[in-house]
Amino acid sequence: MKIPSGNGQTIRLSRGASLSDFGDKIGVNPASLVQVMMHLGEMVTATQSLPDETLQLLGEELKYNVSVVSPEDEDRELLESFSIEFGEDSGTDEDLRPRPPVVTVMGHVDHGKTKLLDTVRNSNVVSGEAGGITQHIGAYQVSTTVDGEERKITFIDTPGHEAFTAMRARGAQATDIAVLVVAADDGVKPQTAEAIDHAKAAEVPIVVAVNKIDVEGADPQRVRAQLTEYGLVAEEYGGDVQFVDISALRGENIDALLESIVLTSDAALDLRANPGMEAQGLAIEAYLDRGRGSMATVLVQRGTLNVGDSIVCGDAYGRVRAMLDEHGENVEHAEPSRPVQVLGLTNVPSAGDNFLVVKDDRVARQIANQREARERFAQQAKAARRVTMENWQKTLEEGERSELALLIKGDMSGSVEALEESLLKIDAGGDEVGIRIVGRGVGAITQNDINLAATSEAIIIGFNVRPEGKNSELADRMGVDIRYYSVIYQAIEEVEAAVKGLLKPIYEEVQLGTAEIREIFKVPRIGNVAGSIVRSGIVRRNAKARLIRDGVVVSDNLTVESLRRFKDDATEVREGYECGIGLGHNDLRLEDIIETYEMQEKPRD
Structure with a gap:
């Protein structure tokens, strides 16, 4: 079948599209496209996901201008097809209400970020973290009093290790204000500079918390001087960045830090959202709980999230069965800037996925299924090349x-x-x-x-x-x-x-053989020797051994120090033969089993 020329016509294809998808767009049997690809030197099937370059190569051959639609554009079009506006507050200016600032704590590893959050919310994260490093993002809301008025602040806890660059960058994007923690005794480090870059890229104001002022060698003024090189000039030096000297360990000046966050928020930002619309926001963290299923920590950015709402988050969907706050207590509603744990999603979304409330479960399922299919095709296309x-x-x-x-x-x-x-x-x-x-x-x-x-x-x-x-x-x-x-x-x-x-090489244990003790001989200057019969394998002199009594190992890390057949020394004794075994161990009993083994280097794949 001759394929008609496209004459420069533009066709739009999803990332990871197959020849079948291409054929549907131009009204051609996919089998003909398989033949075209063979002429181009590519062996592909009609249903195989293809990388962008292959789709464009085929388009050039057939005189079509192939436009591969990005996942973001596809998602926007998908939501528009359901008449959903994402990322904007609906309603008039009168519907907007003030919301608490969302704060990310950043800084170099071991400068006291987690300790600061501990002090702020009076709980302990470090004890549950391997190596004392925060391994995942959490979110917490706290209250403080400024000018006699109670104000709330939401903290996003991003990890401190440099491996978590991507999460920290995403934390900054979901953030209104960044708190940069710098140890007064250690000064500016590589991750400090990295955190500043992320905060500046996200265009958020920075408040600097100079921590560990109670430690010997602390020099808060040196930190201020170092940070001027990065464009962070303290207010006392004529700049616009608030610096607060604190001790997270002793709880000193924490109130002053919270007040600085509120004041920076009021001065630099107009934080308002419409709590009356259907909720939208961001998944900060998610994991699978054996008892309760998928648990997603979400940050509501606009609207109000209620128990019973139909929700779609990335390629996960479901009905909100319950919401928990940072203390594990049930809440019925979550307004803008409120972080909550949501139960009820079908699977675990990715950290950073957007969530939105839709009118019913059917719509949620359709959106989630289309997103999941798109992600799968994109992954297959990546794997193909x-x-x-x-x-x-x-x-x-x-x-x-x-x-x-x-x-x-x-x-x-x-x-x-x-x-x-x-x-x-x-x-x-x-x-x-x-x-x-x-x-x-x-x-x-x-x-x-x-x-x-x-x-x-x-x-x-x-x-x-x-x-x-x-x-x-x-x-x-x-x-x-x-x-x-x-x-x-x-x-x-x-x-x-x-x-x-x-x-380094990996060594694994290889069993050589076992012997049963039938008699025990006392030999001067040597101790007890086991008169034994080899039950399986071989017993070899200088091999490692362990003593087993009634199925329980009673002594490990032994060595076959001497091995004799009658009066002659032996290098090894095979199954079915009798021998005398000296282990340099005197606690021997009749019917004990001597198991011998050696350590062999395991080849790596």
């Missing part, structure tokens, strides 16, 4: 790019995203070796994850999660390597070392 682990060695030999395939599962969507962002930034020796993320998700490692990892030859990175049920055995059977981590930079370091081939 990447090298897989199957031809890693071959492409390496041919001098082409090779890639390490990874599948990431974590307890929080923010952690998964941050880990992915950090792993993709690893410098693995120029363009020779790359890292490919074949999938990511929140919750326990499932059978589907292991199947995906097996087919794509990927290693599974488990961040604070473990396999469900017997999936650990399934992974062993299918030859899938699962690595577990609880601190993000350990994962980054190990993957980086694997990519660069710097990992």
Whole structure:
């Protein structure tokens, strides 16, 4: 069949579209397009998701101008089709009411951000964090009194480690004011400068909290001088940035800091929102709770969120079954700038996904399904143009790019995203070796994850999660390597070392054999020797051994110091033969089992 020329006609296709989608747009059988692609040297099927370049190559061949629609534009068009305006307050100016400022606490690791938030809200996050680093975003609302009037402030707690750049950037975008925490004894550090960049990019005012003023060597004036180089000039130096000297540990000057936040908000910002419209906002964090299902922390930016509302958040949807505040107590309504935990979503949204309330569950499901399909096609299109682990060695030999395939599962969507962002930034020796993320998700490692990892030859990175049920055995059977981590930079370091081939060898225990004690001989200057019969395998001199009594290990880390057959020394004794075994251990009993083993280096994949 001859395909008519497009004569420069423009057609719009979603990212990850297939030849079937292309054929539908121009009224042509997809099988003809498969033939065209073969002539162009590309072997693709009619239903395979294609990268943007391939779609445009086909368009040029057929004289069509292909416009690939970005996910953002597609989402905007999708919402418009349901007559939903996102990102704007509806109603008149009279409908707008003042709302509390949303504050992000930023700064270098270990400068006291988490301690400051602890002091502000009188709870402890650090005790639940591996390595003392905040691993995911939380949000909390606190009250303070300014000029005799109670004012509320919402804090978004973004993590401090440099691996969480993406989350911190997103936190700044959802933010009205950034509080920059700088330790008075340590001064400006790389992440301090990074935090300033994020705050400036988001065009938000900055309040500087100079922390640890009670520590020896503290010099708050030095911090002020250093920050002038970054364009943050204190009010006392003629600038417009409020600096507050605090001690988060002792709780000194915290009220002054809260007052500075309110005053900066009043002076620099006009924070108003319409609480009368249907709620819209942002998912700050989400994870899977075994008892309660998907738990998403959302920040209401406009409108009022009520229990019972139909909600769609990214590709998750559902009805709000319950809302919890930062203390775990139920709330019925959440007005603008209020962070709440929402129960009732079908699955776990990604941190940073927008949420909106729609008129009923049917509309929510339609929007979520279309978003999910779009994301899936986009992922397939990305995967289509990447090298897989199957031809890693071959492409390496041919001098082409090779890639390490990874599948990431974590307890929080923010952690998964941050880990992915950090792993993709690893410098693995120029363009020779790359890292490919074949999938990511929140919750326990499932059978589907292991199947995906097996087919794509990927290693599974488990961040604070473990396999469900017997999936650990399934992974062993299918030859899938699962690595577990609880601190993000350990994962980054190990993957980086694997990519660069710097990992130390892994040793695994290999059982040699077992022997049963039939008699015990006392030998002068040596101690007890076990007259034994080898029940399985072999017993080898100098091998590692452990003593087992009634199925319980009573002594470990032993060594076969001497091994004899009758009166002759032996190197090894096989199954069914009798021998004398000296372990340098005197607590021996009849019918004890001696298990021997050795440590062998395990080859890495």
